[in-house]
Amino acid sequence: MERKVRVRFAPSPTGPLHIGGVRTALYNYLFARQMGGSMILRIEDTDSTRFVPGAEDYINEALQWLGIGIDEGVREGGEYGPYKQSERRDIYRRYVKQLLDAGKAYYAFDTPEELDAKREEAKAEKMTFQYDASTRLGMRNSLSMPAEEVKALIDGGHKYVVRFKIDPDREVLVNDLIRGEVRINSNVLDDKVLYKSADDLPTYHLANIVDDHLMEVSHVIRGEEWLPSAPLHVLLYEAFGWTDTMPQWVHLPLLLKPDGKGKLSKRDGDRLGFPVFPLEWHDPKSGETSSGYREAGYLPQAVINFLALLGWNPGDDREMFGMEDLIKEFSFEHCSKKGAKFDYEKGKWFNHEYLAAMPDDELAELFKPVLAQHGVDAAAFSDEFIAKAVGLVKNRCNFVKDLWDNCAFFFKAPEAYAEKDIKKRWKEGTDVLMRELITVLEGMEDWGAEASEPVVLGWIKDHEYHMGNVMNAFRLTVVGECKGPHMFLITELLGKDETIARIKRGIDNIKPVEA
Protein backbone atom coordinates (compact mmCIF):
# COMPACT_ATOMS: atom_id res chain seq x y z
CA MET A 1 0.00 0.00 0.00
CA GLU A 2 1.30 3.42 -0.94
CA ARG A 3 2.02 5.61 2.01
CA LYS A 4 0.06 8.81 2.34
CA VAL A 5 2.22 11.81 1.50
CA ARG A 6 2.95 13.93 4.54
CA VAL A 7 5.61 16.61 4.43
CA ARG A 8 6.74 19.18 6.93
CA PHE A 9 8.34 22.57 6.95
CA ALA A 10 10.25 22.88 10.20
CA PRO A 11 11.81 26.28 10.85
CA SER A 12 13.40 27.51 14.06
CA PRO A 13 11.91 30.64 15.56
CA THR A 14 15.29 32.33 15.72
CA GLY A 15 14.52 35.27 13.47
CA PRO A 16 12.64 36.17 10.31
CA LEU A 17 12.08 33.46 7.74
CA HIS A 18 14.80 33.68 5.11
CA ILE A 19 13.85 33.70 1.43
CA GLY A 20 15.64 30.37 1.02
CA GLY A 21 13.46 28.95 3.75
CA VAL A 22 10.44 30.28 1.93
CA ARG A 23 11.45 28.34 -1.14
CA THR A 24 11.85 25.16 0.90
CA ALA A 25 8.38 25.72 2.33
CA LEU A 26 7.03 26.33 -1.17
CA TYR A 27 8.47 23.10 -2.60
CA ASN A 28 7.08 21.16 0.34
CA TYR A 29 3.70 22.74 -0.20
CA LEU A 30 3.67 22.13 -3.96
CA PHE A 31 4.56 18.49 -3.52
CA ALA A 32 2.00 17.97 -0.76
CA ARG A 33 -0.79 19.53 -2.81
CA GLN A 34 0.15 17.66 -5.95
CA MET A 35 0.07 14.34 -4.14
CA GLY A 36 -3.07 15.14 -2.20
CA GLY A 37 -1.03 14.93 0.97
CA SER A 38 -0.64 17.04 4.09
CA MET A 39 1.64 19.96 4.84
CA ILE A 40 2.81 20.24 8.42
CA LEU A 41 4.37 23.30 10.04
CA ARG A 42 6.52 22.27 12.97
CA ILE A 43 8.29 24.79 15.15
CA GLU A 44 11.77 23.58 16.06
CA ASP A 45 12.57 25.51 19.19
CA THR A 46 14.89 23.10 20.93
CA ASP A 47 17.55 25.76 21.33
CA SER A 48 16.14 27.81 24.17
CA THR A 49 19.05 30.24 24.00
CA ARG A 50 18.28 31.38 20.46
CA PHE A 51 14.58 31.98 20.82
CA VAL A 52 13.44 35.29 19.33
CA PRO A 53 10.06 36.72 20.27
CA GLY A 54 7.81 37.37 17.30
CA ALA A 55 9.62 34.98 14.99
CA GLU A 56 6.89 32.36 15.07
CA ASP A 57 4.19 34.88 14.24
CA TYR A 58 6.39 36.18 11.46
CA ILE A 59 6.64 32.70 9.94
CA ASN A 60 2.89 32.26 9.98
CA GLU A 61 2.22 35.67 8.52
CA ALA A 62 4.79 35.25 5.77
CA LEU A 63 3.44 31.89 4.65
CA GLN A 64 -0.06 33.25 4.69
CA TRP A 65 0.87 36.28 2.60
CA LEU A 66 2.45 34.02 0.01
CA GLY A 67 -0.47 31.63 -0.09
CA ILE A 68 1.47 28.64 1.23
CA GLY A 69 -1.24 26.83 3.13
CA ILE A 70 -0.62 24.74 6.22
CA ASP A 71 -2.76 21.71 7.08
CA GLU A 72 -1.35 20.88 10.49
CA GLY A 73 0.55 23.06 12.90
CA VAL A 74 0.54 25.05 16.09
CA ARG A 75 -2.28 27.28 14.89
CA GLU A 76 -4.09 24.77 12.73
CA GLY A 77 -3.99 21.89 15.17
CA GLY A 78 -4.01 18.26 14.02
CA GLU A 79 -3.88 14.66 15.13
CA TYR A 80 -0.14 14.54 15.59
CA GLY A 81 0.51 17.44 17.97
CA PRO A 82 1.89 19.20 19.76
CA TYR A 83 3.62 20.84 16.81
CA LYS A 84 6.08 22.81 18.87
CA GLN A 85 9.11 20.84 19.98
CA SER A 86 9.46 22.55 23.34
CA GLU A 87 6.07 21.04 24.21
CA ARG A 88 7.21 17.52 23.40
CA ARG A 89 9.78 17.01 26.15
CA ASP A 90 8.10 13.89 27.58
CA ILE A 91 8.12 12.24 24.20
CA TYR A 92 11.81 12.88 23.58
CA ARG A 93 12.77 11.71 27.07
CA ARG A 94 11.08 8.40 26.38
CA TYR A 95 12.95 7.84 23.14
CA VAL A 96 16.29 8.89 24.58
CA LYS A 97 15.76 6.28 27.25
CA GLN A 98 14.96 3.68 24.61
CA LEU A 99 18.30 4.30 22.92
CA LEU A 100 20.15 4.30 26.24
CA ASP A 101 18.55 1.01 27.32
CA ALA A 102 19.43 -0.58 24.01
CA GLY A 103 23.06 0.46 24.37
CA LYS A 104 22.86 2.67 21.29
CA ALA A 105 23.51 5.86 23.19
CA TYR A 106 25.48 6.77 26.30
CA TYR A 107 25.89 9.43 28.94
CA ALA A 108 28.74 11.92 28.59
CA PHE A 109 29.97 14.33 31.25
CA ASP A 110 32.63 16.28 29.42
CA THR A 111 32.14 20.00 29.82
CA PRO A 112 32.04 22.30 26.82
CA GLU A 113 35.34 23.75 28.05
CA GLU A 114 36.99 20.35 28.08
CA LEU A 115 35.79 19.67 24.58
CA ASP A 116 37.02 23.02 23.36
CA ALA A 117 40.39 22.29 24.87
CA LYS A 118 40.51 18.95 23.06
CA ARG A 119 39.72 20.64 19.78
CA GLU A 120 42.36 23.31 20.31
CA GLU A 121 44.89 20.66 21.19
CA ALA A 122 44.15 18.72 18.01
CA LYS A 123 44.21 21.86 15.93
CA ALA A 124 47.68 22.69 17.20
CA GLU A 125 48.83 19.40 15.74
CA LYS A 126 46.93 20.06 12.50
CA MET A 127 44.45 17.38 13.39
CA THR A 128 40.77 17.50 14.15
CA PHE A 129 39.24 16.13 17.25
CA GLN A 130 36.18 13.99 16.73
CA TYR A 131 34.12 12.42 19.49
CA ASP A 132 33.78 8.91 18.05
CA ALA A 133 34.69 5.25 18.44
CA SER A 134 38.39 6.07 18.32
CA THR A 135 38.30 8.68 21.07
CA ARG A 136 35.29 8.10 23.31
CA LEU A 137 37.03 5.72 25.67
CA GLY A 138 39.42 8.50 26.52
CA MET A 139 36.58 10.84 27.45
CA ARG A 140 34.34 11.06 30.51
CA ASN A 141 31.27 9.02 29.73
CA SER A 142 29.29 5.96 30.71
CA LEU A 143 31.37 3.85 28.35
CA SER A 144 34.66 4.76 29.97
CA MET A 145 33.57 5.12 33.60
CA PRO A 146 32.35 2.56 36.16
CA ALA A 147 28.57 2.26 36.41
CA GLU A 148 28.49 3.37 40.06
CA GLU A 149 30.34 6.54 39.27
CA VAL A 150 27.98 7.34 36.40
CA LYS A 151 24.99 6.75 38.62
CA ALA A 152 26.44 8.90 41.38
CA LEU A 153 27.08 11.73 38.95
CA ILE A 154 23.57 11.65 37.55
CA ASP A 155 21.92 11.26 40.94
CA GLY A 156 24.02 14.12 42.20
CA GLY A 157 22.44 16.37 39.60
CA HIS A 158 25.56 16.62 37.46
CA LYS A 159 24.95 18.10 34.03
CA TYR A 160 25.31 15.58 31.24
CA VAL A 161 24.46 14.95 27.62
CA VAL A 162 23.42 11.80 25.83
CA ARG A 163 25.46 10.90 22.80
CA PHE A 164 24.62 8.59 19.93
CA LYS A 165 27.00 5.64 19.75
CA ILE A 166 28.01 5.33 16.14
CA ASP A 167 29.55 2.04 15.05
CA PRO A 168 32.78 2.45 13.09
CA ASP A 169 33.48 1.27 9.57
CA ARG A 170 29.97 1.09 8.28
CA GLU A 171 28.86 2.27 4.91
CA VAL A 172 25.74 4.37 5.22
CA LEU A 173 23.51 4.86 2.23
CA VAL A 174 21.33 7.92 1.79
CA ASN A 175 18.88 7.73 -1.06
CA ASP A 176 18.02 11.19 -2.28
CA LEU A 177 15.33 11.95 -4.83
CA ILE A 178 17.40 14.74 -6.38
CA ARG A 179 20.92 13.48 -5.91
CA GLY A 180 20.54 9.73 -6.14
CA GLU A 181 22.54 7.49 -3.83
CA VAL A 182 25.01 9.14 -1.50
CA ARG A 183 27.36 6.82 0.37
CA ILE A 184 29.43 7.71 3.36
CA ASN A 185 31.60 5.84 5.83
CA SER A 186 30.44 6.05 9.43
CA ASN A 187 34.00 6.82 10.55
CA VAL A 188 33.59 10.41 9.50
CA LEU A 189 30.54 10.80 11.69
CA ASP A 190 30.88 11.84 15.30
CA ASP A 191 28.89 10.70 18.31
CA LYS A 192 26.33 13.47 18.09
CA VAL A 193 24.74 14.92 21.17
CA LEU A 194 21.09 13.87 21.19
CA TYR A 195 19.98 15.32 24.47
CA LYS A 196 21.23 17.83 27.01
CA SER A 197 20.18 17.63 30.64
CA ALA A 198 20.89 21.32 31.17
CA ASP A 199 17.63 22.37 29.54
CA ASP A 200 15.99 18.95 29.36
CA LEU A 201 15.71 19.22 25.59
CA PRO A 202 16.93 17.12 22.69
CA THR A 203 19.08 18.52 19.91
CA TYR A 204 17.80 18.92 16.37
CA HIS A 205 18.89 15.47 15.27
CA LEU A 206 16.96 13.46 17.84
CA ALA A 207 13.89 15.67 17.87
CA ASN A 208 13.77 15.69 14.10
CA ILE A 209 13.84 11.93 13.70
CA VAL A 210 11.41 11.24 16.51
CA ASP A 211 8.95 13.84 15.28
CA ASP A 212 9.14 12.85 11.65
CA HIS A 213 8.50 9.27 12.65
CA LEU A 214 5.65 10.04 15.02
CA MET A 215 4.09 12.50 12.59
CA GLU A 216 4.38 9.87 9.86
CA VAL A 217 6.31 12.15 7.56
CA SER A 218 6.78 10.49 4.19
CA HIS A 219 9.23 12.92 2.54
CA VAL A 220 11.83 15.10 4.18
CA ILE A 221 12.33 18.04 1.83
CA ARG A 222 14.97 20.40 3.17
CA GLY A 223 18.01 22.48 2.25
CA GLU A 224 21.27 20.97 1.06
CA GLU A 225 22.99 22.10 4.23
CA TRP A 226 21.44 19.01 5.83
CA LEU A 227 22.95 16.53 3.42
CA PRO A 228 26.08 15.91 5.52
CA SER A 229 24.00 14.94 8.54
CA ALA A 230 21.56 12.79 6.57
CA PRO A 231 23.67 9.64 7.17
CA LEU A 232 23.43 10.29 10.88
CA HIS A 233 19.69 10.49 10.53
CA VAL A 234 19.59 7.22 8.61
CA LEU A 235 21.56 5.60 11.42
CA LEU A 236 19.09 6.97 13.96
CA TYR A 237 16.16 5.45 12.09
CA GLU A 238 18.06 2.19 12.17
CA ALA A 239 18.80 2.43 15.88
CA PHE A 240 15.13 2.97 16.61
CA GLY A 241 14.11 0.12 14.31
CA TRP A 242 12.11 2.41 12.03
CA THR A 243 13.95 1.77 8.80
CA ASP A 244 10.90 0.42 7.00
CA THR A 245 9.03 3.70 7.43
CA MET A 246 12.01 6.00 6.98
CA PRO A 247 11.01 9.05 4.93
CA GLN A 248 12.29 9.64 1.43
CA TRP A 249 15.13 12.20 1.42
CA VAL A 250 15.10 15.27 -0.77
CA HIS A 251 17.89 17.82 -0.42
CA LEU A 252 17.32 21.07 -2.25
CA PRO A 253 20.18 23.14 -3.70
CA LEU A 254 20.96 26.37 -1.90
CA LEU A 255 20.27 29.97 -2.82
CA LEU A 256 23.61 31.72 -3.36
CA LYS A 257 24.76 35.33 -3.24
CA PRO A 258 24.26 37.21 -6.54
CA ASP A 259 27.89 38.31 -6.46
CA GLY A 260 30.90 36.74 -4.86
CA LYS A 261 30.75 33.55 -2.93
CA GLY A 262 28.66 31.69 -0.44
CA LYS A 263 25.04 31.24 0.35
CA LEU A 264 22.62 34.11 0.43
CA SER A 265 22.60 35.72 3.84
CA LYS A 266 20.77 38.37 5.78
CA ARG A 267 23.52 40.89 5.17
CA ASP A 268 23.42 40.57 1.38
CA GLY A 269 20.06 42.26 1.28
CA ASP A 270 21.30 45.41 2.96
CA ARG A 271 24.53 45.36 1.01
CA LEU A 272 23.04 44.87 -2.47
CA GLY A 273 19.80 46.72 -1.93
CA PHE A 274 17.11 44.05 -2.18
CA PRO A 275 15.08 42.18 0.41
CA VAL A 276 16.04 38.69 1.57
CA PHE A 277 12.95 38.35 3.72
CA PRO A 278 9.33 37.99 2.66
CA LEU A 279 8.07 40.55 5.16
CA GLU A 280 9.68 43.52 6.83
CA TRP A 281 11.27 42.51 10.11
CA HIS A 282 12.00 44.58 13.17
CA ASP A 283 14.59 42.91 15.31
CA PRO A 284 13.41 43.15 18.91
CA LYS A 285 16.96 42.99 20.27
CA SER A 286 19.01 45.21 17.99
CA GLY A 287 16.13 47.41 16.89
CA GLU A 288 17.29 46.96 13.31
CA THR A 289 14.81 46.82 10.45
CA SER A 290 15.23 44.47 7.51
CA SER A 291 13.24 45.11 4.36
CA GLY A 292 10.69 42.62 3.06
CA TYR A 293 9.28 41.76 -0.34
CA ARG A 294 5.78 42.68 0.68
CA GLU A 295 6.76 46.18 1.80
CA ALA A 296 9.01 46.67 -1.22
CA GLY A 297 5.90 46.41 -3.37
CA TYR A 298 6.11 42.83 -4.57
CA LEU A 299 3.03 40.85 -5.42
CA PRO A 300 2.98 37.48 -3.67
CA GLN A 301 2.25 35.67 -6.95
CA ALA A 302 5.39 37.19 -8.48
CA VAL A 303 7.54 36.14 -5.53
CA ILE A 304 6.15 32.61 -5.73
CA ASN A 305 6.74 32.38 -9.48
CA PHE A 306 10.27 33.75 -9.19
CA LEU A 307 11.20 31.50 -6.29
CA ALA A 308 9.71 28.41 -7.89
CA LEU A 309 11.94 28.84 -10.96
CA LEU A 310 15.05 29.25 -8.83
CA GLY A 311 15.99 25.59 -8.68
CA TRP A 312 13.12 24.05 -10.56
CA ASN A 313 11.99 24.23 -14.21
CA PRO A 314 9.13 22.74 -16.18
CA GLY A 315 11.46 21.06 -18.71
CA ASP A 316 10.55 23.50 -21.45
CA ASP A 317 10.48 27.25 -22.14
CA ARG A 318 7.50 28.25 -20.07
CA GLU A 319 8.13 30.75 -17.29
CA MET A 320 4.87 32.13 -16.04
CA PHE A 321 3.36 29.90 -13.38
CA GLY A 322 0.59 30.57 -10.92
CA MET A 323 0.32 28.46 -7.79
CA GLU A 324 -2.17 26.06 -9.38
CA ASP A 325 0.10 25.52 -12.40
CA LEU A 326 3.05 24.89 -10.12
CA ILE A 327 1.12 22.31 -8.14
CA LYS A 328 0.32 20.55 -11.37
CA GLU A 329 3.78 20.71 -12.92
CA PHE A 330 6.22 20.51 -10.03
CA SER A 331 8.56 17.55 -9.85
CA PHE A 332 11.83 16.69 -8.16
CA GLU A 333 13.13 15.29 -11.43
CA HIS A 334 13.30 18.80 -12.76
CA CYS A 335 14.93 20.24 -9.68
CA SER A 336 18.44 21.49 -10.22
CA LYS A 337 21.36 19.95 -8.35
CA LYS A 338 23.39 23.09 -8.24
CA GLY A 339 22.94 26.14 -6.08
CA ALA A 340 21.29 29.10 -7.76
CA LYS A 341 22.67 32.60 -7.57
CA PHE A 342 19.93 34.95 -6.56
CA ASP A 343 19.06 37.12 -9.58
CA TYR A 344 17.24 40.13 -8.25
CA GLU A 345 16.74 41.71 -11.71
CA LYS A 346 14.75 38.71 -12.81
CA GLY A 347 12.63 39.03 -9.71
CA LYS A 348 11.81 42.61 -10.67
CA TRP A 349 10.86 41.48 -14.14
CA PHE A 350 8.47 38.89 -12.75
CA ASN A 351 6.84 41.55 -10.63
CA HIS A 352 6.48 43.79 -13.67
CA GLU A 353 4.76 41.01 -15.56
CA TYR A 354 2.28 40.34 -12.76
CA LEU A 355 1.69 44.02 -12.19
CA ALA A 356 0.95 44.70 -15.84
CA ALA A 357 -1.37 41.70 -16.05
CA MET A 358 -3.38 42.66 -12.99
CA PRO A 359 -6.90 44.03 -13.56
CA ASP A 360 -7.00 47.82 -13.23
CA ASP A 361 -9.52 47.89 -10.39
CA GLU A 362 -7.48 45.49 -8.28
CA LEU A 363 -4.34 47.46 -8.91
CA ALA A 364 -6.15 50.67 -8.02
CA GLU A 365 -6.92 49.28 -4.58
CA LEU A 366 -3.26 48.51 -4.01
CA PHE A 367 -2.37 51.99 -5.23
CA LYS A 368 -4.65 53.90 -2.87
CA PRO A 369 -2.27 53.69 0.12
CA VAL A 370 0.52 55.06 -2.10
CA LEU A 371 -1.75 57.93 -3.06
CA ALA A 372 -2.30 58.67 0.60
CA GLN A 373 1.45 58.65 1.21
CA HIS A 374 1.74 61.46 -1.29
CA GLY A 375 -0.97 63.51 0.33
CA VAL A 376 -3.68 62.68 -2.19
CA ASP A 377 -7.12 61.93 -0.82
CA ALA A 378 -8.24 58.93 -2.84
CA ALA A 379 -11.83 59.59 -1.86
CA ALA A 380 -11.74 62.78 -3.94
CA PHE A 381 -11.50 60.63 -7.07
CA SER A 382 -13.82 57.95 -8.30
CA ASP A 383 -12.63 54.35 -8.27
CA GLU A 384 -13.09 54.35 -11.99
CA PHE A 385 -10.82 57.36 -12.41
CA ILE A 386 -8.06 55.80 -10.32
CA ALA A 387 -8.40 52.49 -12.13
CA LYS A 388 -8.12 54.18 -15.52
CA ALA A 389 -5.13 56.25 -14.46
CA VAL A 390 -3.38 53.16 -13.15
CA GLY A 391 -4.30 51.19 -16.25
CA LEU A 392 -2.67 53.74 -18.53
CA VAL A 393 0.73 53.52 -16.83
CA LYS A 394 0.97 50.06 -15.28
CA ASN A 395 3.00 48.52 -18.08
CA ARG A 396 5.83 50.93 -17.38
CA CYS A 397 6.14 50.00 -13.70
CA ASN A 398 7.90 47.28 -11.75
CA PHE A 399 6.28 48.04 -8.41
CA VAL A 400 3.04 49.47 -7.13
CA LYS A 401 4.89 52.46 -5.74
CA ASP A 402 6.31 53.20 -9.22
CA LEU A 403 2.79 53.96 -10.35
CA TRP A 404 2.97 57.29 -8.54
CA ASP A 405 5.96 58.55 -10.53
CA ASN A 406 4.14 57.73 -13.72
CA CYS A 407 0.64 58.93 -13.03
CA ALA A 408 0.92 61.60 -10.34
CA PHE A 409 -0.16 64.26 -12.86
CA PHE A 410 -3.63 62.73 -12.99
CA PHE A 411 -4.10 63.65 -9.35
CA LYS A 412 -2.13 66.88 -9.10
CA ALA A 413 -1.75 69.53 -11.80
CA PRO A 414 1.91 70.27 -12.54
CA GLU A 415 3.44 72.87 -10.24
CA ALA A 416 6.71 73.01 -12.13
CA TYR A 417 7.72 72.30 -15.69
CA ALA A 418 10.73 70.28 -16.79
CA GLU A 419 13.58 72.60 -17.71
CA LYS A 420 14.99 70.56 -20.56
CA ASP A 421 11.59 70.08 -22.16
CA ILE A 422 10.87 73.83 -21.98
CA LYS A 423 14.16 74.47 -23.68
CA LYS A 424 13.33 72.08 -26.48
CA ARG A 425 9.61 72.64 -26.97
CA TRP A 426 8.58 76.09 -25.68
CA LYS A 427 9.70 78.81 -28.07
CA GLU A 428 8.74 82.38 -28.69
CA GLY A 429 5.15 82.25 -29.94
CA THR A 430 4.26 78.90 -28.43
CA ASP A 431 1.88 80.68 -26.08
CA VAL A 432 -0.06 82.04 -29.06
CA LEU A 433 -0.28 78.53 -30.47
CA MET A 434 -1.58 77.19 -27.17
CA ARG A 435 -4.28 79.88 -27.04
CA GLU A 436 -5.37 78.77 -30.47
CA LEU A 437 -5.40 75.18 -29.24
CA ILE A 438 -7.69 76.16 -26.40
CA THR A 439 -10.13 77.58 -28.89
CA VAL A 440 -10.05 74.37 -30.87
CA LEU A 441 -10.62 72.29 -27.75
CA GLU A 442 -13.40 74.50 -26.48
CA GLY A 443 -15.30 73.99 -29.69
CA MET A 444 -15.43 70.23 -29.28
CA GLU A 445 -18.67 68.39 -28.73
CA ASP A 446 -17.25 64.92 -28.08
CA TRP A 447 -14.32 64.90 -25.66
CA GLY A 448 -13.48 61.24 -26.08
CA ALA A 449 -9.98 60.44 -27.33
CA GLU A 450 -11.18 58.92 -30.56
CA ALA A 451 -13.19 62.02 -31.46
CA SER A 452 -10.86 64.73 -30.19
CA GLU A 453 -7.63 63.40 -31.63
CA PRO A 454 -8.52 63.84 -35.33
CA VAL A 455 -9.82 67.34 -34.65
CA VAL A 456 -6.59 68.52 -33.06
CA LEU A 457 -4.42 66.70 -35.56
CA GLY A 458 -6.49 68.17 -38.39
CA TRP A 459 -6.05 71.66 -36.99
CA ILE A 460 -2.27 71.14 -36.86
CA LYS A 461 -2.21 69.84 -40.40
CA ASP A 462 -4.41 72.58 -41.84
CA HIS A 463 -2.15 75.28 -40.47
CA GLU A 464 0.98 73.32 -41.32
CA TYR A 465 2.19 73.56 -37.75
CA HIS A 466 4.99 71.36 -36.51
CA MET A 467 3.37 68.28 -35.05
CA GLY A 468 6.11 67.48 -32.54
CA ASN A 469 6.38 71.03 -31.25
CA VAL A 470 2.66 71.56 -30.79
CA MET A 471 1.92 68.22 -29.19
CA ASN A 472 4.87 68.42 -26.84
CA ALA A 473 4.07 71.96 -25.75
CA PHE A 474 0.53 70.71 -25.13
CA ARG A 475 1.91 67.81 -23.11
CA LEU A 476 4.19 70.10 -21.19
CA THR A 477 1.27 72.17 -19.91
CA VAL A 478 -0.82 69.16 -18.96
CA VAL A 479 1.78 66.74 -17.59
CA GLY A 480 4.62 69.06 -16.66
CA GLU A 481 7.14 67.20 -18.77
CA CYS A 482 7.41 65.36 -22.04
CA LYS A 483 6.55 61.86 -20.99
CA GLY A 484 3.56 59.68 -20.30
CA PRO A 485 0.82 57.78 -22.11
CA HIS A 486 -0.89 58.78 -25.32
CA MET A 487 -1.87 62.46 -25.08
CA PHE A 488 -5.54 62.12 -25.90
CA LEU A 489 -6.06 59.29 -23.43
CA ILE A 490 -4.73 61.64 -20.78
CA THR A 491 -7.01 64.50 -21.75
CA GLU A 492 -10.01 62.22 -22.01
CA LEU A 493 -9.54 61.09 -18.44
CA LEU A 494 -8.70 64.54 -17.12
CA GLY A 495 -11.76 66.11 -18.69
CA LYS A 496 -12.22 69.21 -20.81
CA ASP A 497 -12.26 71.82 -18.05
CA GLU A 498 -9.18 70.52 -16.28
CA THR A 499 -7.28 70.16 -19.55
CA ILE A 500 -7.98 73.72 -20.64
CA ALA A 501 -7.27 75.08 -17.17
CA ARG A 502 -3.86 73.40 -17.29
CA ILE A 503 -3.05 74.84 -20.69
CA LYS A 504 -3.90 78.31 -19.40
CA ARG A 505 -1.71 77.79 -16.35
CA GLY A 506 1.08 76.71 -18.66
CA ILE A 507 0.74 79.79 -20.84
CA ASP A 508 0.98 82.00 -17.76
CA ASN A 509 3.88 80.20 -16.15
CA ILE A 510 6.13 78.80 -18.87
CA LYS A 511 8.60 81.26 -20.39
CA PRO A 512 11.01 80.44 -23.20
CA VAL A 513 14.58 79.87 -22.10
CA GLU A 514 17.17 82.11 -23.76
CA ALA A 515 19.56 80.12 -25.82
Place this chain on the structure above:
RNA sequence: GGUCCAUUCGUCUAUCGGUUAGGACGCAAGAUUUUCAUUCUUGAAAGAGCAGUUCGAUUCUGCUAUGGACUACCA
Protein backbone atom coordinates in the same frame (compact mmCIF):
# COMPACT_ATOMS: atom_id res chain seq x y z
C1' G B 1 42.61 20.12 6.96
C1' G B 2 38.64 16.17 6.43
C1' U B 3 33.81 14.43 4.36
C1' C B 4 30.00 15.13 1.01
C1' C B 5 27.67 17.77 -3.12
C1' A B 6 28.02 20.37 -7.58
C1' U B 7 30.16 22.47 -12.62
C1' U B 8 26.07 24.70 -20.26
C1' C B 9 25.96 32.23 -22.33
C1' G B 10 27.25 37.60 -16.91
C1' U B 11 22.53 35.25 -14.29
C1' C B 12 18.28 31.37 -14.13
C1' U B 13 18.07 27.24 -17.21
C1' A B 14 16.51 23.35 -21.70
C1' U B 15 19.06 19.07 -23.86
C1' C B 16 17.94 12.55 -20.78
C1' G B 17 24.89 9.85 -27.11
C1' G B 18 23.94 12.36 -33.15
C1' U B 19 20.92 19.89 -32.38
C1' U B 20 23.36 25.67 -36.68
C1' A B 21 23.52 23.84 -28.20
C1' G B 22 17.17 26.40 -27.39
C1' G B 23 14.50 29.97 -24.05
C1' A B 24 14.26 33.89 -20.27
C1' C B 25 16.53 38.13 -17.37
C1' G B 26 20.11 41.74 -18.16
C1' C B 27 23.00 44.26 -22.09
C1' A B 28 23.52 46.49 -27.28
C1' A B 29 21.40 48.01 -32.01
C1' G B 30 17.21 48.92 -35.04
C1' A B 31 11.80 49.55 -35.98
C1' U B 32 7.25 51.83 -34.26
C1' U B 33 5.67 56.60 -31.73
C1' U B 34 3.49 63.78 -31.14
C1' U B 35 6.92 62.56 -25.68
C1' C B 36 8.69 58.99 -22.17
C1' A B 37 7.82 54.18 -21.83
C1' U B 38 5.59 49.75 -23.59
C1' U B 39 5.86 46.56 -27.76
C1' C B 40 8.36 44.25 -31.90
C1' U B 41 12.86 42.70 -34.63
C1' U B 42 17.91 41.69 -34.51
C1' G B 43 22.67 40.98 -32.18
C1' A B 44 26.72 39.76 -28.78
C1' A B 45 27.12 35.84 -25.19
C1' A B 46 28.07 29.02 -22.89
C1' G B 47 29.36 23.04 -22.61
C1' A B 48 36.01 24.34 -16.61
C1' G B 49 40.51 21.36 -18.20
C1' C B 50 42.70 16.58 -19.41
C1' A B 51 42.24 11.52 -20.33
C1' G B 52 39.07 7.34 -21.44
C1' U B 53 34.42 4.49 -23.31
C1' U B 54 32.01 4.99 -28.21
C1' C B 55 31.26 5.14 -35.23
C1' G B 56 29.98 9.68 -32.49
C1' A B 57 30.20 12.93 -26.60
C1' U B 58 27.59 18.93 -23.38
C1' U B 59 25.33 14.17 -22.23
C1' C B 60 28.71 8.02 -19.60
C1' U B 61 33.57 7.00 -16.46
C1' G B 62 38.11 8.70 -14.07
C1' C B 63 41.51 12.49 -12.64
C1' U B 64 42.53 17.71 -11.99
C1' A B 65 40.71 22.55 -11.20
C1' U B 66 37.01 25.63 -9.37
C1' G B 67 32.62 26.63 -6.46
C1' G B 68 29.42 25.24 -2.40
C1' A B 69 27.75 22.80 2.12
C1' C B 70 29.03 20.50 6.57
C1' U B 71 32.69 19.70 10.28
C1' A B 72 28.71 22.89 18.11
C1' C B 73 25.65 20.60 24.37
C1' C B 74 22.70 25.78 16.57
C1' A B 75 19.19 24.56 13.50
